[in-house]
Amino acid sequence: MAEALDIPVVPATGWVGRTIEQACSLMAMLAGAMFCAEAIMSVVSVVGRAAFDTPVQGDYELVQMLSAMGIAMCLPYCQLKKGHVFVDFFTLWAPAGLKRVLDALASLLLALCAFLLTWRIWEGMLEMREYGETSMVIALPVWWGYIPVAPAFALLGLAALYTFTQTLNDEVTQ
16 A cells, blocks of 8 residues: 555664564464454354354354454554554645645554553453453353453554654655
8 A cells, every 4th residue: 555655664673673573573463364264164154054054143242342452453563664544635735845744643643542442341341251241142251252352452552653753764864
């Protein structure tokens, strides 16, 4: 995505950048494995439903939970690789320096939002655990689905802060 828009994706530098990049990559690979497991489960459920009238119990619940977890787990990598959708309709006229400043501010705003969401997701997870909320069909505790989501948003915040500093460093050096 970034390459198509001529947005430079600079490799992570320093031990902090490399650590964030490795954590983002690992989380995205785990999400990919979850998506593969979800796809296999869906195929088994559809075949089971069609051929044997025995679908995987709770398949819709599991797809919902795994999808939410997987999407959240991919966000940090997407931020680090500048893969988010850019809406540059209002900045087509802007010079490159202003665009970089706006990109840096967007990364900072994303970091703040990600950290706020981390806190609220964590609090929501603790509440759901306390109340013992479960899914309808297979009685899976709902709070389990939040376990990877809170760290994913924390990592998203770190990745956004890293891209913020990298964008500012690019601005200073140019």
